Amino acid sequence: MDTLAQLKSELDSEYQTTRKFFDIYPDNKNEYAPHEKSMKMKSLANHLADVFEWPNTMLTTSELDFGTAQQPTLSSTKDELLKKLDENYKSGIDALENAKEEDLNSTWALKHNGHELAKWTKYASIRHSLNQITHHRAQLGVYYRLNDLPLPGSYGPSADVQSF
Secondary structure, three states: OOOOHHHHHHHHHHHHHHHHHHHHHHHOOOOOOOOOOOOOOHHHHHHHHOOHHHHHHHHHEEEEOOOOOOOOOOOHHHHHHHHHHHHHHHHHHHHHHHOHHHHHOOOEEEEEEEEEEEEEEHHHHHHHHOOOOOOOHHHHHHHHHHOOOOOOOOOOOOOOOOOO
């Protein structure tokens, strides 16, 4: 299996799991945060959905500057989040399907107001974004648990759902 096929497979798997989490998103908990330093649930879920588009951004640009980039629209309902997730996943998977293996060797930078935070190959950038999906979905799982919502399984059964 080539590298792009592996990335597509992993993005698809993370999408399927994240969709299960969004299927039970509680619209009435948008403003919930477990701590004053934590993101609100609405912001966290939106950020998680946005990360699925990142492979497209990484494969079609040489950098992203968070300080100057257009801020994504925040969805407020489960249905809006699911639509956003589906659209961003399609964008990410399409970019991977249209890429060539050699595209993964190009450099990509993450910046904030011109200050370079990280510079990786596009492959490493996409790998990092896949790790971000796992990280932020786990955070969302903590938010759900603290609100007594049943957690779907991620990489196996959960205490609430014995199948995955």
